[in-house]
Amino acid sequence: MQQKITGFHQDDEQHWVAELACGHFQHVRHQPPWINRPWVISGEGRRSMLGHILECRKCDTGAPADNKPNAL
Numbered sequence: 001m002q003q004k005i006t007g008f009h010q011d012d013e014q015h016w017v018a019e020l021a022c023g024h025f026q027h028v029r030h031q032p033p034w035i036n037r038p039w040v041i042s043g044e045g046r047r048s049m050l051g052h053i054l055e056c057r058k059c060d061t062g063a064p065a066d067n068k069p070n071a072l
């Protein structure tokens with residue numbers, strides 16, 4: 001299911017995680033040369049992706065909503 005990005009946070013390993021409108025989280029790693037998301041490195045880049053659509057596989061499987069591991 002396609003969902004909009006509503007925010008971002010970092011997990012325990014400092015990887016960026018997108019927060020989706022459906023309440024699910026999805027990692028948006030930048031691991032060149034395999035995964036290239038240079039926009040995730042900068043605050044400006046992340047802000048430019050707010051409202052962008054990601055395919056949420058958790059919605060397709062009916063997974064419960066994710067919760068932030070630690071409140072920031």
Ligand SMILES: [Zn+2]
Pocket residue numbers: 003020022023024056057058059060
């Ligand atoms: Zn979802």
